[in-house]
Amino acid sequence: MTPDRTPVKLILDTDPGGDDIFALFWIQSLVKQGFADLVAVTTAEGNVPAEYTFNAACQILDLGDLENVPVGRGVDVPFKQFSDASHIHGPDGMGNLSRTLPEIGQSFADAPFSDELLIEKLEEQPGAITIVAIAPLNNLAAAEAKKPGILTLAREIIIMGGAFQIQGNVTPCAEFNIAFNPQAAERVFDSRNDLVIFPLDVTRQLVFTRNIMEQIVQVNPQGQLTQFMKELAEFLTQSSLQYRETKGEYGFLVHDALTLAYLFYPETLRFSRARVSIETKGEFTKGQTLIDWRHSPKETANAWVAVDVDVPGFFTCLLEDLKTLVGITID
Numbered sequence: 240m241t242p243d244r245t246p247v248k249l250i251l252d253t254d255p256g257g258d259d260i261f262a263l264f265w266i267q268s269l270v271k272q273g274f275a276d277l278v279a280v281t282t283a284e285g286n287v288p289a290e291y292t293f294n295a296a297c298q299i300l301d302l303g304d305l306e307n308v309p310v311g312r313g314v315d316v317p318f319k320q321f322s323d324a325s326h327i328h329g330p331d332g333m334g335n336l337s338r339t340l341p342e343i344g345q346s347f348a349d350a351p352f353s354d355e356l357l358i359e360k361l362e363e364q365p366g367a368i369t370i371v372a373i374a375p376l377n378n379l380a381a382a383e384a385k386k387p388g389i390l391t392l393a394r395e396i397i398i399m400g401g402a403f404q405i406q407g408n409v410t411p412c413a414e415f416n417i418a419f420n421p422q423a424a425e426r427v428f429d430s431r432n433d434l435v436i437f438p439l440d441v442t443r444q445l446v447f448t449r450n451i452m453e454q455i456v457q458v459n460p461q462g463q464l465t466q467f468m469k470e471l472a473e474f475l476t477q478s479s480l481q482y483r484e485t486k487g488e489y490g491f492l493v494h495d496a497l498t499l500a501y502l503f504y505p506e507t508l509r510f511s512r513a514r515v516s517i518e519t520k521g522e523f524t525k526g527q528t529l530i531d532w533r534h535s536p537k538e539t540a541n542a543w544v545a546v547d548v549d550v551p552g553f554f555t556c557l558l559e560d561l562k563t564l565v566g567i568t569i570d
């Protein structure tokens with residue numbers, strides 16, 4: 240039997256964001272190898288304001304010769320629960336490195352809003368496109384509010400978000416993507432019963448080390464993409480150490496990239512079926528994600544939650560694909 244090599248159609252909903260950019264680099268490699276088809280990128284307000292996430296996504300797509308992929312601008316978020324994460328990712332979302340890349344040709348003011356772009360693409364190809372959501376869920380929720388049921392037209396929805404049996408990263412209880420806009424998260428989590436969730440419980444295990452970066456550099460030491468990747472990794476490493484995210488290990492966490500392992504390297508993951516609920520009201524617990532792990536009859540489950548990752552296996556796949564990307568990109 241001939242293996243199914245039809246590229247996986249993706250929309251990436253993202254708020255670059257350093258680890259978002261490494262996820263986007265991984266997608267670029269998979270696109271160039273014929274495994275993925277990037278239908279659109281819908282940027283979101285989150286790590287930094289919407290104009291900066293839009294600019295960062297466009298610059299990274301240009302860097303990988305994917306400037307023809309449509310990019311949406313993040314919907315407005317009037318009632319933010321938390322400030323952004325520019326202290327981690329730099330004011331431009333990419334470690335102040337935006338100045339090292341060419342200015343983009345796209346206009347933020349003229350770009351379609353991300354919820355409109357999601358609706359357009361999902362209606363064009365119902366059941367065919369997988370949404371990889373690695374940002375606060377503002378855009379997905381806005382699309383669902385405008386067109387109830389629209390999210391069921393996605394083939395699957397894969398989300399980086401939440402913290403279940405460990406502490407959060409913006410409060411003791413809450414993870415950033417959910418805490419930034421808990422009402423949006425609640426709407427998305429109520430939209431279908433087969434969401435795929437990657438919480439901090441598993442993503443915190445993924446320290447992208449200097450050793451991994453060095454192996455990539457050796458493939459094409461002088462390449463523009465290699466140099467950018469190396470400088471971004473160094474920036475993220477320093478801010479991760481400062482904020483004690485890696486237990487002192489010299490590296491940074493690639494939370495967002497794990498969503499792609501599910502699609503392309505599923506042997507590295509294990510899941511639990513669960514009902515995930517979002518706390519939208521608590522004074523100290525707003526944005527918390529909850530699963531009732533007790534052995535008792537449950538309400539209908541709505542998600543597959545990642546509970547285990549083969550860390551060396553994951554990095555083997557990511558490393559080889561990033562080596563391929565820097566090796567084939569012509570500078």
Ligand SMILES: [Ca+2]
Nearest residue numbers: 256259373374
């Ligand atoms: Ca992100």
